[in-house]
Amino acid sequence: MGDYVLLAISCILVNNILLAQYLGCCPFLGTSKKMETAIGMGMAVIFVLVMAGAITWLLEAYLLKPFGLEYLRTIAFIIVIASLVQFVEMFLRKSIPALYKGLGIFLPLITTNCAVMGVCLININEEYTFVQSLVTSFSYATGFGLALVLFAGVRERVLLARVPKPLQDTSIGLVVAGMLALAFFAFKGMA
Amino acid sequence: MAKSITQEFVKGLWDEIPPFRLVLGLCPTLAVTKSVENGLGMGVAVIFVLVCSNMLVSLLRNIIPSKVRIACFIVIIATFVIVVELLMQAYTYPLFLKLGIFIPLIVVNCIVLGRAEAFAYKNGIVRSIVDGFGIGTGFTISLVALGALREVFGSGTFLEIPVFGPSFQPFTFMVEAPGAFVCLGLMLCMMNIAGNK
Numbered sequence: 001m002g003d004y005v006l007l008a009i010s011c012i013l014v015n016n017i018l019l020a021q022y023l024g025c026c027p028f029l030g031t032s033k034k035m036e037t038a039i040g041m042g043m044a045v046i047f048v049l050v051m052a053g054a055i056t057w058l059l060e061a062y063l064l065k066p067f068g069l070e071y072l073r074t075i076a077f078i079i080v081i082a083s084l085v086q087f088v089e090m091f092l093r094k095s096i097p098a099l100y101k102g103l104g105i106f107l108p109l110i111t112t113n114c115a116v117m118g119v120c121l122i123n124i125n126e127e128y129t130f131v132q133s134l135v136t137s138f139s140y141a142t143g144f145g146l147a148l149v150l151f152a153g154v155r156e157r158v159l160l161a162r163v164p165k166p167l168q169d170t171s172i173g174l175v176v177a178g179m180l181a182l183a184f185f186a187f188k189g190m191a
Numbered sequence: 192m193a194k195s196i197t198q199e200f201v202k203g204l205w206d207e208i209p210p211f212r213l214v215l216g217l218c219p220t221l222a223v224t225k226s227v228e229n230g231l232g233m234g235v236a237v238i239f240v241l242v243c244s245n246m247l248v249s250l251l252r253n254i255i256p257s258k259v260r261i262a263c264f265i266v267i268i269a270t271f272v273i274v275v276e277l278l279m280q281a282y283t284y285p286l287f288l289k290l291g292i293f294i295p296l297i298v299v300n301c302i303v304l305g306r307a308e309a310f311a312y313k314n315g316i317v318r319s320i321v322d323g324f325g326i327g328t329g330f331t332i333s334l335v336a337l338g339a340l341r342e343v344f345g346s347g348t349f350l351e352i353p354v355f356g357p358s359f360q361p362f363t364f365m366v367e368a369p370g371a372f373v374c375l376g377l378m379l380c381m382m383n384i385a386g387n388k
Contacts, residue, residue, distance in 0.1 A: 020368050026301050059379035075269040076296045084267055108261070111214065114218045114299045123290045166383035167376075174376030181369035 003136050011139035013085050014188060017115050018147040019181040024115030028148060028172050033159075037154035043146025046138065048088055052081050053137025056113045056120040057130055078111075079118050085111045115144055151180055196321055203325025207347045210249045210333060210375075211382045215301035220334060221295050221371040227350050229339030230288045234331025236294065238324065241303050243271045245323035248311040263372075264307040267300070272298045302330060341374060 017023050024045075056077050064070055064139040089108065092100045110116060119140045123133040154176055165171050203209075208222050223233045247267050248255075255263045274296050279287040287294065302329065306326055311319040335371045342348055345365030364370045 018247065022218050022297075022368060025221060026215060030219065034262060070293075074276065074298055075266065078265055078269050078298050079262075082262055111261070111265070111299070114296050114350050115310040117299045118296060120297055125292065132332045145305045146346050166381075171376050171379040171383065174379065178372030178376060180373055185367065185369055188254060 004132070007132065008139040011136050012146065013184065014145040014187075016143045016147055016184050016187075017119065017140045018144055019184040020188075021118070023118040024144055027113055028108070028151065028177070029170060032148055032152040032155050032173070035149070035156060037150045038148045039145075042109060042141075042148050044088060044092075045113065045115065045144050046141040048081070048084055048110055049141035049144075050114055050134065050137050052077075052084055052120055052122060053133050055080050055084070057123060057128075057133045060124050061130075062070060069113070073121075073124070077117060079116055081116055082111045082119070091114050115140070147180065147184070153175060155179065196318065199318055199321045200325040200328075203322065203327070204332065207326065208329040208333060209302050209326060210330070211240065212381055215305050216303075216321045217375070218328065219296065219300060220337065221368075221375060222335055223290055223293055223340040223373065224341055225345070225366050226342045226348075227250055227338040229289055230334035231285065232279075233290060233293065234327070235335045236279065236290075236298065237297060237303070237330055238327030238346050239275055240268065240271045240278070240297055241306060241323040241327040241330075243274075243323075244268045244307055245304055245311040245319040246316060247271075249314060249316045249319035260312065261304075261308070264304055264312075268303050268307070269298045269310040297346075299330055302326065337375065337378060340378075341370065345370065 011017075017028060018028055027045075031037045059076055059080065060073065064073060064076065085108065088110070089100075119137055122140075123136060126146075128136060139140055151152065155173065158172060159175060167175070210216050219233055219237075223229045244267050246263070251263070272295060274304060278285075279290075279294060291354065294352055306323060310322050314322070339349065341343075342350075344362045345352060345367075347359045347361045353359075365374060
């Protein structure tokens with residue numbers, strides 16, 4: 001049990017998917033302008049990532065490995081993720097239309113969110129067991145959500161500040177992300 | 192008004208240079224630019240995938256139904272990514288190990304999908320190939336520039352050749368994650384200053 005807690009902490013804070021492993025930057029910059037969309041995006045990623053982590057692990061263990069089809073991994077994983085995203089999209093459109101509108105273009109873009117695909121590949125590369133994969137998927141996604149919400153909070157304040165013209169928008173966003181990454185960097189000392 | 196073939200190529204080098212003008216494909220940009228060599232390797236892999244996928248999407252654009260086009264694009268892109276992956280594993284193994292999971296992750300690089308959707312699906316085959324090549328080259332230039340900046344200051348080397356002499360204390364911040372973000376942000380700022388003149 002203790003192992004799982006350690007694994008979770010390491011995935012959420014020390015190896016934060018966004019700020020230490022650079023995965024999922026596009027939605028990070030795109031959906032972090034407002035707190036609401038940031039929370040929505042975080043939730044969507046947690047949901048999709050846990051399911052994708054479980055399904056891709058099973059796929060690898062029971063289909064790709066026994067038949068020696070590892071070279072098809074990329075294509076198999078992306079198809080699983082794409083169909084999952086489609087499912088989440090339909091679900092949100094039916095049940096929470098306001099959130100669906102807020103997320104706009106970024107919901108289909110979860111398909112091309114490297115964080116989802118990246119975590120699935122990390123799980124396979126590190127040879128985690130099924131339960132470990134579930135724990136890492138959930139914690140990586142939580143770490144993503146955490147960073148996204150923190151960043152959205154900072155960014156809402158930056159909107160009120162007077163930023164030099166060439167630095168505006170994405171540019172200042174990246175610099176702020178760098179500062180946030182510096183804060184998370186300190187967790188490396190814990191490991 | 193239709194642009195000439197040369198214009199299609201040149202626009203990828205400045206007007207629409209990724210990841211600065213099109214803010215897409217940031218993840219590999221940040222992750223692989225610890226050194227010039229990594230950036231170059233990644234860039235070439237992306238050019239290959241981009242040109243091939245643009246070509247195939249453009250060829251099949253009248254056959255692919257518009258409702259399932261995204262899924263079709265992804266399958267096409269994934270196929271070429273696997274080709275690159277196997278080729279790199281065979282011929283440039285050390286680089287393959289360094290880039291790690293970022294090679295399969297080309298499949299979720301928004302630039303490739305973005306060009307398929309925004310350009311190749313609507314244009315002829317020659318134009319699409321040129322567009323893919325132009326955007327890919329622009330991406331490679333950005334990666335190499337960022338890689339050079341970070342490698343020179345972060346490790347004091349260029350293509351693993353020391354440039355500052357032994358007394359230089361490497362500015363490690365640049366090769367770590369926070370440096371990547373700040374560096375890219377400042378480069379974007381430079382681009383804005385240069386572009387506004």
